[in-house]
Amino acid sequence: MNYENQTLIDMLAAEYVLGTLRGSARDRFTRLMLTSTRAREATWMWEQHLNNLASSIESVPPDEHVWQKIVSRIDPQVIPITSKPNKSKSSILQAWSLIATAACIVLALIIWQPQEITKVKSEQIALFKNEAEQPLWFIDVKDENLSIRAATALVPRTDKDYELWMILKGKDAPVSLGLLPKSGTLELSKHIEFDATEISLLAISLEPLGGSPNGSPTEVLFTTELIIL
Template identity: 25%
Template sequence: MTFDRNEIAGIADEHVLGLLEPAEAAEIEAEMERDAELKAAIAASRDRFLPLDAGVEPATVDETLWRKIEAALPAQQAAALLPSANDNLKDGWRLTALSALAATLLLAIGLGWSLMRVVEPVVIAVLINDAGEAQAVVEDFGNETATVRLLRDFDVPADKTIQVWTLPSREMGPMSLGLVDKVRSVRLHGPTLPAPRSEQLYEITLEQQGGSPTGRPTGPILAKGFAKPAH
């Protein structure tokens, strides 16, 4: 496919919108590997239109879809399973944890919270959203009891509920602490779990009413954060 250099931005947009004929689209995909300007134009166009997709109401997805994907995954060609792979992931989480830490400090200072408590939680996690805004606070008392306080009103459809999760360890996987129904603050009585640790992951997801049918998070993550020792 030949095109005028002046038309690169236009072609990129039409490609991103899915308006090119399949053969043209395939050529553009191949061409962008050689043509940095075209590649940049496509990248810019994707990100320009992305908000139209990012704002979509998420579908409820269950565990079977993941199982189908996992069953079909080929081994990576470069599957050296470098230890750095996991470290990279942890780095991403560490960033989340750092923002959560900042939010924790702000809250602790601003509200003088833990000072007013009779029974102290073992850990506190401030859950933040993708934009880094604090959305909820979980206090885990470590005796099968945790409290969660939502810091804003979530738009929860009638057939959905907010579920609270924690990840005591990679081996255990995410464990449900309970549901938050139509209230902003609730005391949860969860299963018996190992004592909560510093840096333990907590998150809230949107699940179908009655909670996730699989016992694992299936809905979109509303917010997450890492625990800090409460004292």
């Protein structure tokens, strides 16, 4: 199997995080992560994405009328509980009766729980890669800011800065979103014009320390699209 293929690495990482990669294939990928930066970065990206999706789904407690329907369909029986443990046949039957009643309640709750449609908040992400298909920066769009993480494959220049830009549909001039981190994670405030549906492209430029001197990209290094999930 060609582990130099970034597309394959991304697919395996996604299955690994989802739990659908099993058996010897999962063991091989686990060993691969110990030595492959690509595998670790891809796995981290999918973990971030899926965790954000999971956290955006709120649990919905059952309404009071659901419990009323459950009670109306179950013949409640009062099971006396003695203060001292009793291992007689009668107490064993009572215990099993209690378990059966609890199981009925759970089953009825599942059956009668109204199927409400939960609105899942869309996720917006972007991933910049180099020519070798190695991840360099991962961008996760939040409500108020952009969470940007520099990958370990990034070898930044100390005499330059890296600046993030967005190109809006119908506009020629790129809009600066701020300087990127050279390591670790950085939060950038979301630009007032930032609208995922209006962004045609994201770009990274190489700039003098402190950023672009004239409000335009000096040397564009990488481009990518903003992905809406």
